[in-house]
Amino acid sequence: MAKILVTNDDGVHSPGLEVLRKHLKKLGDVIVVVPEREMSTASHSLTLRSPLRVSRIKKGIFITSGTPSDCINIGTLGILKEKPVLVVSGINRGPNLGDDITYSGTVAASIESTLRGIPSFAISVASFKNCRFNLAAKFAFILARYILKNGLPSHTFLNVNVPNVSIRSIQGVEITHQGKRIYKENLVKRTDPRGRTYYWLGGDEPTGEIEEGTDFAAVARKKISITPVQLDLTDYKMIDKLRNWHIKFP
Amino acid sequence: MAKILVTNDDGVHSPGLEVLRKHLKKLGDVIVVVPEREMSTASHSLTLRSPLRVSRIKKGIFITSGTPSDCINIGTLGILKEKPVLVVSGINRGPNLGDDITYSGTVAASIESTLRGIPSFAISVASFKNCRFNLAAKFAFILARYILKNGLPSHTFLNVNVPNVSIRSIQGVEITHQGKRIYKENLVKRTDPRGRTYYWLGGDEPTGEIEEGTDFAAVARKKISITPVQLDLTDYKMIDKLRNWHIKFP
Numbered sequence: 001m002a003k004i005l006v007t008n009d010d011g012v013h014s015p016g017l018e019v020l021r022k023h024l025k026k027l028g029d030v031i032v033v034v035p036e037r038e039m040s041t042a043s044h045s046l047t048l049r050s051p052l053r054v055s056r057i058k059k060g061i062f063i064t065s066g067t068p069s070d071c072i073n074i075g076t077l078g079i080l081k082e083k084p085v086l087v088v089s090g091i092n093r094g095p096n097l098g099d100d101i102t103y104s105g106t107v108a109a110s111i112e113s114t115l116r117g118i119p120s121f122a123i124s125v126a127s128f129k130n131c132r133f134n135l136a137a138k139f140a141f142i143l144a145r146y147i148l149k150n151g152l153p154s155h156t157f158l159n160v161n162v163p164n165v166s167i168r169s170i171q172g173v174e175i176t177h178q179g180k181r182i183y184k185e186n187l188v189k190r191t192d193p194r195g196r197t198y199y200w201l202g203g204d205e206p207t208g209e210i211e212e213g214t215d216f217a218a219v220a221r222k223k224i225s226i227t228p229v230q231l232d233l234t235d236y237k238m239i240d241k242l243r244n245w246h247i248k249f250p
Numbered sequence: 251m252a253k254i255l256v257t258n259d260d261g262v263h264s265p266g267l268e269v270l271r272k273h274l275k276k277l278g279d280v281i282v283v284v285p286e287r288e289m290s291t292a293s294h295s296l297t298l299r300s301p302l303r304v305s306r307i308k309k310g311i312f313i314t315s316g317t318p319s320d321c322i323n324i325g326t327l328g329i330l331k332e333k334p335v336l337v338v339s340g341i342n343r344g345p346n347l348g349d350d351i352t353y354s355g356t357v358a359a360s361i362e363s364t365l366r367g368i369p370s371f372a373i374s375v376a377s378f379k380n381c382r383f384n385l386a387a388k389f390a391f392i393l394a395r396y397i398l399k400n401g402l403p404s405h406t407f408l409n410v411n412v413p414n415v416s417i418r419s420i421q422g423v424e425i426t427h428q429g430k431r432i433y434k435e436n437l438v439k440r441t442d443p444r445g446r447t448y449y450w451l452g453g454d455e456p457t458g459e460i461e462e463g464t465d466f467a468a469v470a471r472k473k474i475s476i477t478p479v480q481l482d483l484t485d486y487k488m489i490d491k492l493r494n495w496h497i498k499f500p
Contacts, residue, residue, distance in 0.1 A: 239478060
């Protein structure tokens with residue numbers, strides 16, 4: 001039976017994990033490799049300076065001391081004997097929209113899978129509270145079936161955000177492009193009991209420009225947003241402009 | 251005097267830091283905000299679940315308990331009273347080429363700066379041994395001058411890799427696009443003295459397709475590679491194809 005690898009960045013205790021596993025089991029042999037604790041905003045970090053531990057806690061469920069990207073490497077190189085046909089990362093608690101996807105461990109696991117030549121999607125519920133993971137898991141099953149049938153380009157994966165509404169309120173699916181984050185100034189300065197200063201980075205829910213066609217706009221309209229994401233970050237339009245700078249060195 | 255913010259991911263003790271600071275001082279008031287220890291492959295991670303400490307160790311030099319991206323936020327929101335005119339991230343020990351730039355804390359600091367609306371470049375010496383930081387710092391000075399004069403588009407920064415050769419051997423500057431990494435299977439399995447398995451992710455130097463026009467090719471030909479990098483990861487070509495999947499839900 002085809003192997004499907006599942007990971008996340010919220011860790012093994014995330015309620016989004018078990019419901020995702022259940023729905024994907026209809027499509028293949030689901031192997032879960034996830035961080036043992038929450039790794040949100042781990043981004044695409046890799047653990048290179050300390051060894052990685054792996055424990056099998058149930059049949060088909062492994063926890064690791066590493067990041068979501070580490071989980072992909074452990075899953076594909078250490079646990080699975082064959083290449084999985086699909087990697088699903090999620091279901092994330094909270095949106096992964098616009099510029100913020102560069103911080104996301106959930107999205108990073110899909111980047112790592114794509115680098116390893118495995119089709120992948122990342123899926124998030126666009127709320128931090130009372131997440132309707134069941135609805136997102138149902139959609140994950142549908143989307144996984146489409147990907148297994150149609151394939152994905154070799155350097156592209158999908159980033160999915162599901163609005164946190166009831167199945168009756170969902171206004172369908174929209175293919176979107178990545179929106180721009182509206183950045184808030186959010187550094188909180190405090191003083192500890194010994195009089196020393198420390199800082200907290202703010203954790204506000206992200207907001208973005210509700211521009212037509214973006215992931216932000218789709219979710220705001222109660223649509224499931226699917227953004228195709230590619231790994232080449234080159235700004236091709238800038239190449240000619242930079243050549244015209246005629247930088248001489250030495 | 252215009253403020254220039256400098257950070258890195260190799261930490262305060264990196265030999266690339268001091269030489270960079272020296273050269274940039276000719277252009278403005280250089281403020282250094284760097285991690286107190288090495289943060290390579292931190293990628294674009296942010297510290298949201300623990301407070302951040304900041305210490306001023308010398309005039310204009312601050313160390314933090316955070317990642318390179320945290321350093322940008324602490325620098326721009328906590329330390330500097332005015333917006334810097336430029337953020338320079340580096341000089342990194344080791345290349346940041348091709349697909350690998352998604353792992354890099356050095357590059358992530360430039361992403362964070364760009365999100366904050368500050369022009370930025372990341373600069374790396376393409377070797378892990380006997381790095382010629384002085385040459386790279388000289389080039390950083392030249393490039394900084396060009397950026398201060400010409401500006402950069404609001405969602406674009408530059409990723410610079412300097413080959414580790416003598417100034418006489420440098421073959422000039424090339425504007426490049428991001429190459430593709432050739433991925434090696436590099437997970438090492440070991441057993442600890444108590445009989446438990448652990449893993450190391452391999453740390454091989456990256457290699458890439460030496461395809462004409464890429465960052466890999468430029469550095470291999472002893473040229474300084476400058477890649478313009480943008481933050482929109484959308485695969486626009488894939489949008490129409492995905493629409494033709496006609497995904498129905500619910």
